[in-house]
Structure formats: C-alpha cells, structure tokens
Amino acid sequence: MQEKQLILVINPGSTSTKIGVFQEDDAIFEETIRHSIQELNTFHSVFDQYESRKKIILDTLSKANIPLSSLRAICGRGGLLRPIEGGTYVVNEQMLEDLRKGYAGQHASNLGGVLAFEIARELDIPSFIVDPVVVDELEPIARISGLPLIERKSIFHALNQKAVARRVAKQLGRSYQDLRLIVVHMGGGITVGVHRGGRVIDVNNGLNGDGPFSPERAGTVPAGDLVALCFSGKYYREEIIKKLVGQGGLVGYLGTNDAVKIEKMIENGDMYAKFIYDAMAYQIAKEIGAASAVLDGNVDAIILTGGLAYGSQFVQAISQKISWIADVIVQPGENELKALAEGALRVLNGEEHAKDYPGKTVEHEGRNWERRESDD
Numbered sequence: 001m002q003e004k005q006l007i008l009v010i011n012p013g014s015t016s017t018k019i020g021v022f023q024e025d026d027a028i029f030e031e032t033i034r035h036s037i038q039e040l041n042t043f044h045s046v047f048d049q050y051e052s053r054k055k056i057i058l059d060t061l062s063k064a065n066i067p068l069s070s071l072r073a074i075c076g077r078g079g080l081l082r083p084i085e086g087g088t089y090v091v092n093e094q095m096l097e098d099l100r101k102g103y104a105g106q107h108a109s110n111l112g113g114v115l116a117f118e119i120a121r122e123l124d125i126p127s128f129i130v131d132p133v134v135v136d137e138l139e140p141i142a143r144i145s146g147l148p149l150i151e152r153k154s155i156f157h158a159l160n161q162k163a164v165a166r167r168v169a170k171q172l173g174r175s176y177q178d179l180r181l182i183v184v185h186m187g188g189g190i191t192v193g194v195h196r197g198g199r200v201i202d203v204n205n206g207l208n209g210d211g212p213f214s215p216e217r218a219g220t221v222p223a224g225d226l227v228a229l230c231f232s233g234k235y236y237r238e239e240i241i242k243k244l245v246g247q248g249g250l251v252g253y254l255g256t257n258d259a260v261k262i263e264k265m266i267e268n269g270d271m272y273a274k275f276i277y278d279a280m281a282y283q284i285a286k287e288i289g290a291a292s293a294v295l296d297g298n299v300d301a302i303i304l305t306g307g308l309a310y311g312s313q314f315v316q317a318i319s320q321k322i323s324w325i326a327d328v329i330v331q332p333g334e335n336e337l338k339a340l341a342e343g344a345l346r347v348l349n350g351e352e353h354a355k356d357y358p359g360k361t362v363e364h365e366g367r368n369w370e371r372r373e374s375d376d
C-alpha cells in the first residue's frame with residue numbers, strides 16, 4: 001500500500017474556496033473555486049454553506065485524481081475564534097463549537113477548521129488550523145483604546161503576515177524571533193502589524209473599523225460623526241455596518257474594489273480616482289509611521305504584501321513616504337495555502353508541537369493591567 005504523504009489545505013473565503021495539495025512544502029495541485037453571489041445568496045448563514053463547500057472540495061479532488069487515501073493530514077484556515085497566540089492548533093471539540101456558533105462573529109474562514117476536521121475524521125488522520133485571524137499577541141498597552149468600555153482587539157491577516165515575515169527572515173539569514181518588522185498586508189482589508197520577537201505586538205483591527213481605509217473597508221472614521229450618522233434615523237444598524245465593511249474605502253468613493261481597474265481609470269486621466277488612490281497610500285504610510293514608533297524607530301525592514309503590492313505606482317507612493325524608516329521589501333500576493341501546509345508540516349515533522357485550543361488565551365490570562373481596589 002502506498003504511504004500516506006500528502007497534505008490537503010483548505011482556505012474558505014467570502015466568495016471562493018481555495019484548496020491545495022502539498023507534498024512536503026511543494027504544491028502538486030491548487031484550485032480556486034469561485035462561488036457566485038447568486039449561489040451564496042441561497043444560504044442563510046456562513047455555516048449553511050458547509051455541506052455544499054465540502055461536496056465541491058471532494059468533487060474537485062476526485063476530478064484531479066487525488067485519492068483521499070493518500071492524505072496524511074488536513075489543514076484549514078481558522079476563523080473568528082477566541083483570542084489566541086499564533087501557531088498550529090489541533091482541531092478539537094471546543095474549537096468546533098466556537099467555529100460553528102461564530103464565537104467572535106461570522107467569517108468564511110470559520111468553515112476552514114470544520115471542513116478539515118470532518119473530512120479528516122472519515123479518513124482517521126489529523127486536522128489542524130494555522131494562525132487564524134484572531135491571533136492575539138498584543139502588548140497590554142496596545143489594548144487601550146481611550147474609552148474604558150472598549151478594548152482594542154487583534155483581528156488581522158495573521159496567516160499571511162507571519163508566513164511572509166518568516167520567509168523574509170530566511171532570505172535575510174536571520175531568525176524571525178530576532179527581527180523587528182512592520183508587515184503591511186494590503187488586500188480587500190489592510191492590516192499593519194508590528195512584529196517583535198516573533199510576536200505581533202500591535203496591529204490595527206482590519207475587520208472592525210480600525211486603521212487605513214482599504215478597497216472595501218472604511219478603516220478608522222471620526223467617532224463623533226459616526227455616532228451622529230448612527231442616530232440620524234436614516235440607516236439601520238446593518239446598513240451602517242455594511243458602509244464600514246464591504247461598501248467603504250475604494251468601493252465607497254469609486255464604486256469598485258478592483259485596484260487594477262482604478263489604475264486604468266488613473267491612466268485615462270481620472271484625477272478624482274488618483275486623489276482617492278493616493279489617499280489610501282497616504283493612510284497606509286501614516287499607519288506605518290505609527291508602527292515604527294512602537295518599535296522606537298528601530299526597524300529591520302518594512303514588508304509590503306497582499307494583492308495591492310502588485311501595483312508598482314501604489315507601492316512607490318507608499319515607499320517614498322516611509323523608506324527613511326527602514327528597507328522596504330515587496331512580497332506581492334498572498335501565499336496562504338503554502339503557509340497552511342508549512343504550519344501543518346512543522347508539526348508533522350516534529351519541529352513544533354501542535355497547540356491545544358484554546359490554551360492560554362488572552363481571556364485566561366486576565367486583564368492584569370486593569371485598575372484594582374488595592375492600587376488606590
């Protein structure tokens with residue numbers, strides 16, 4: 001019988017399911033399955049899509065002649081779980097429960113761990129998730145928002161940010177743990193992470209209204225004006241949320257989230273499109289400046305990654321404002337499938353122990369910075 005040697009990785013996105021099959025860290029098969037708005041609209045919740053996405057994954061593997069019996073592990077992109085530190089986690093009952101109910105909200109990546117677990121269970125092989133969007137390694141001081149009722153949260157492109165940071169460390173012949181990096185993921189959402197000692201000690205919450213505006217998201221907006229909008233009587237709660245996430249940023253100003261199209265508009269002389277595109281670069285540069293202050297100006301490199309990093313003019317507009325801080329390294333696109341496979345491999349090859357969810361969460365550690373009676 002042939003030895004089980006392949007790793008299946010699953011990355012469910014809002015409009016697609018990306019899958020990959022890896023032999024060690026080489027991809028032998030990758031496919032992006034797109035889901036139309038019409039198809040997605042037939043489901044009430046993210047979780048209702050589970051059966052349909054599972055069938056699509058199994059059919060795709062079968063068409064590609066990849067026998068399930070050749071799989072040694074399955075790794076999915078994890079979702080809005082409890083705040084946890086980075087790493088590879090075994091999918092367990094507690095995680096499944098949190099993913100199913102959407103512990104911290106609904107996100108397509110909530111399906112990743114469940115799909116990995118259910119397919120793996122039938123094959124009696126292990127299932128994992130790696131660096132979910134809720135990876136939380138914030139320093140206590142970064143949690144302070146300025147309003148005691150609201151705490152800053154870590155929700156960001158942890159999987160790609162950490163994978164790119166490790167890759168750059170390797171290229172520089174250094175260890176990730178030794179470097180002080182600013183990693184800027186520029187996709188549909190934009191997150192600027194401060195990496196120190198192998199941990200992301202500060203980052204904007206890319207999902208819930210924090211940081212630079214992005215192709216689809218508003219980022220930080222003036223709080224007073226937002227409150228006035230909420231109580232204007234003109235909008236329902238869901239409409240306001242949609243304006244901030246989905247219909248904000250480039251979509252709000254220019255009616256598209258497609259930066260390639262916007263670059264064409266600019267090429268054709270659309271000065272308003274240029275102004276808004278420049279404003280996005282300006283806000284990203286400003287956030288990088290703030291991140292450099294977190295590192296006391298002692299920054300080894302600034303890494304620009306994600307789909308927008310393919311835009312050379314855009315990269316140029318950001319770089320000219322921040323290249324005085326540190327070397328700018330451009331790593332366009334995202335390599336999330338490979339990052340999932342690498343995360344599983346580090347465990348399967350014994351380089352790392354898989355973590356047990358939830359482990360020591362930020363919630364378990366408690367708020368050791370909170371004011372207590374005895375402090376008075």
Ligand SMILES: Nc1ncnc2c1ncn2[C@@H]1O[C@H](COP(=O)(O)OP(=O)(O)OP(=O)(O)O)[C@@H](O)[C@H]1O
Pocket residue numbers: 157186187188189190215257258259260261306307308309310311333334
């Ligand atoms: N060649 C290119 N030049 C300029 N912009 C590009 C290019 N290719 C993609 N983009 C832009 O990158 C953005 C999407 O990036 P990406 O694919 O990383 O995001 P995503 O995976 O949809 O979302 P997220 O990264 O937030 O999870 C879009 O605005 C897209 O138009």
Ligand SMILES: CCCC(=O)O
Pocket residue numbers: 133155156157188189190191205206207
């Ligand atoms: C910021 C978390 C990932 C996303 O863009 O949805």
